Amino acid sequence: MLTVSELSKAAQATPDAVRHYVRIGLLTPSRNPDNGYKLFSDNDIKKMKFICRAKGLGFTLSDIQIIFDHSSRGQSPCPLVRDIIQQRINENRDRLAKLNQLQQRMDEALEKWKLMPDGEPDGDAICYLIESIN
Amino acid sequence: MLTVSELSKAAQATPDAVRHYVRIGLLTPSRNPDNGYKLFSDNDIKKMKFICRAKGLGFTLSDIQIIFDHSSRGQSPCPLVRDIIQQRINENRDRLAKLNQLQQRMDEALEKWKLMPDGEPDGDAICYLIESIN
DNA sequence: TAGACCCTAGGTGCAGCGCACAGGTCAATG
DNA sequence: CATTGACCTGTGCGCTGCACCTAGGGTCTA
Incomplete structure (x- = not known):
């Protein structure tokens, strides 16, 4: 499990970007009950890299949200x-x-x-x- | 003296654009004491047309604000x-x-x-x- | 113990409006 | 004369994708 900054490094993004994606619901980390820190899984790394690639192809964040929704519904x-x-x-x-x-x-x-x-x-x-x- | 929509037509802009320029201080209309409506002068028509031309040349609204400031200080x-x-x-x-x-x-x-x-x-x-x- | 660094939540700022909402105004009509 | 409907007004929020800041708290090292 990764923290915000660890995830941001793994995907070559900024911590602010990661937090932004969490805020708008693109990523939904669990929480460390000790300190409330966001905790990201390996799947979140995959999603984060996907976001970066899709953005590089001109997809908007809400496009990406829609893609995630479809994908998570098995479509x-x-x-x-x-x-x-x-x-x-x-x-x-x-x-x-x-x-x-x-x-x-x-x-x-x-x-x-x-x-x-x-x-x-x-x-x-x-x-x-x-x-x-x- | 013109209302918002009259000014917008005179400068071929939308009423919303006029209101926006008022909000950010590019235009400073007086008010009709009867109904609180904004009232624009002939000088505002000139400023409004100037704004449109400057925007068409790539100046931002805050660039234009700065230009107005200089100009009104006689520089x-x-x-x-x-x-x-x-x-x-x-x-x-x-x-x-x-x-x-x-x-x-x-x-x-x-x-x-x-x-x-x-x-x-x-x-x-x-x-x-x-x-x-x- | 101080400094350096990590985290949290939340807010603001950017550009340039568009749009929603609630209400006012005005001419035409019943 | 009252009402309807069209059109106007004011204000405030939303969009895009973060970056930056505040204000607080924790952790780790020298």
């Missing part, structure tokens, strides 16, 4: 997993597109501003650099 | 603005890189899983699709 989570990752891929594509557009707008602004002097407050504009865009 | 925010956008550009580059890597990992996983059948729970793996990665 195969695989069809679900395929659906979810497809969703996450789509979402990520959208986010990437938006961030790329943002990056372009920022680059353009910076480039344009290189040719413009700083403005002094004139009681009219707040910042004429920014207000010159669009 | 030119322009040098600051140049610094901030450079920071945001760098941050965004990092985020893009991470999301691109994520996208690649997701795509690879999906591709690999196409050749794998769904697994049935065997009391050992949680989801062997996910556990097959890395």
